[in-house]
Amino acid sequence: MTAPAPAETPGALRIGNFSGFYGDRFDALREMLTGGDLDVLTGDYLAELTMLILGRDRLKAPSAGYARTFLRQLEDCLGLAHARGVRIVTNAGGLNPAGLAEAIRGLAKRLGVPVRVAHVEGDDLTAVHPGALAAHAYLGGFGIAACLRAGADIVVTGRVTDAALVTGPAAAHFGWGPTEYDRLAGAVVAGHVLECGTQATGGNYAFFREGDIRHPGFPLAEIRADGSSVIGKHPGTGGFVDTGTVTAQLLYETGGARYAGPDVTARLDTVRLTQDGPDRVRVDGVRGEAPPPELKVGVxxxxxxxxxxxxxxxxxxxxxxxxxxxxxxxxxxxxxxxxxxxxxxxxxxxxxxxxxxxxxxxxxxxxxxxxxxxxxxxxxxxxxxxxxxxxxxxxxxxxxxxxxxxFEAAYVPQGAVEHTAVLPDGSRVAVPPPSAARPLTALPEPELPAPLPAGRVRRAPLGLVAGARSGDKGGDANVGVWARSEDGWRWLAHELTVERFRQLIPEARDLPVTRHVLPNLRALNFVVEGVLGSGVASQHRFDPQAKALGEWLRARHLDIPEVLL
Structure with a gap:
């Protein structure tokens, strides 16, 4: 008897990004649509400060609350996206995803472009947070997946995690279920690399002089059925992609080795990066765990x-x-x-x-x-x-x-939100919470590499041997620091302790500081609690989002082994 032929495995899914924040390069959507082949384009418009801005917009006009820039971009490119068969997934819906979805339908009708539009809702918890201008839960990617499986060409969301814009299309394309944690975690890592646009292609990069970043191209990921991916960009576009640019973005706005999300907790300590040719970095080895039992709410x-x-x-x-x-x-x-x-x-x-x-x-x-x-x-x-x-x-x-x-973070049980996919035909599909959960706990510090042998040292800036990228999470800041060589890692892992960090960054001397070790990335991630007061919108310090905190650290002088210099 002849055995049945194995089911065909879907090929790699090519997902690009055209926006990393509300105000990013307007022409990026057209650039990505015309620069090469893609299956899906994602646009990330939301940040803590953006939600506040949209909340104030909604106070003036209840029909507002979404990123109006996206609608103008779409007016220029909707026909092009439809002709090329590229689906678009974006959180530009902000506080009013249904309103943006309806506006897109009106635009499509006016332009004569037959597109199917769906949206995701259920994140809005403002009513249960008295006095809040906006309170929204961070939803996962399975509402997006439901919309795409129903044939949507454009999916609009409100407050989902940034990585959900990638995990949703990947889950829909490959048929992943909610307990396929390793695959989902791989897509989360790819999504985290893509979410800030050109920060993955040389923008805001410590060693920016190694490439031409006058006009960097936006990134893309080729995601495979096992969750692995290759990060790259369209041929001929500016900027560059290497293990350093990807490492920098992986460390951005993260905490410990367990990177929690609504669908899965990705283990950043398992990520492997390999240069896979010019402007191509392979990401594999990512392990995942069940997500936490609670959802984060940004208030x-x-x-x-x-x-x-x-x-x-x-x-x-x-x-x-x-x-x-x-x-x-x-x-x-x-x-x-x-x-x-x-x-x-x-x-x-x-x-x-x-x-x-x-x-x-x-x-x-x-x-x-x-x-x-x-x-x-x-x-x-x-x-x-x-x-x-x-x-x-x-x-x-x-x-x-x-x-x-x-800004403050609150938490609610996963089942406390009505995560809903509103399909192109208007039908509503409830997205159930995860069937399993795992409380988020910190991992013990892994074994450090053998220290570098003692030798001659020279007083010099840390940035000569290490890169850094920093960012904000509410009132906290993170500073990710990575070494560029194995010997550099052997020195950095022992030299840059919490005590040394506090010496170099005096603002942190009286604040809680936690160090997280990521040996696969040759990186340390420091989380400084409370350094940003009540978040970026409170304008607590000179650099309210801690964007340059890492560059300040790199400019501080230490006794560095001459063999590294």
């Missing part, structure tokens, strides 16, 4: 009003000039809820320009009452113009005070 609130004024201090007696201004402003500052001074010594002795001879004294005030940080501050600052330190001037006069936001 955005209006925290009050803030204002700031920057005094320019030039020449001699910088400290004394700063002290004078503080004393003169003290009477009005006693009436505001919070006042914070920062003196940036950007001045240098015997400077060749006035700007190089100047330091910046920044005053930031916050209060629930806009009036307290408005005219009172403005008047007190401007009245000093002829009555304070010599050379008095400010970068710009203070305004009337602007609202600021506060």
């Amino acid at each position: 955005n609130r209006l925290g009050g009003f803030r204002n700031e004024v920057v005094f320019v201090l030039t020449g001699l007696d910088i400290e004394a000039k700063a002290e004078l201004v503080r004393a003169q402003m003290e009477p009005v500052l006693g009436k505001v809820a919070e006042a914070r001074w920062t003196l940036a010594r950007t001045d240098r002795a015997d400077a060749g320009s006035e700007e190089e001879a100047s330091a910046l004294l920044r005053l930031v005030v916050r209060d629930p009452d806009q009036r307290a940080v408005g005219r009172a501050l403005s008047g007190a600052a401007i009245e000093l113009a002829l009555a304070s330190y010599p050379g008095f001037h400010v970068l710009a006069p203070p305004g009337k005070g602007a609202p600021y936001g506060v």
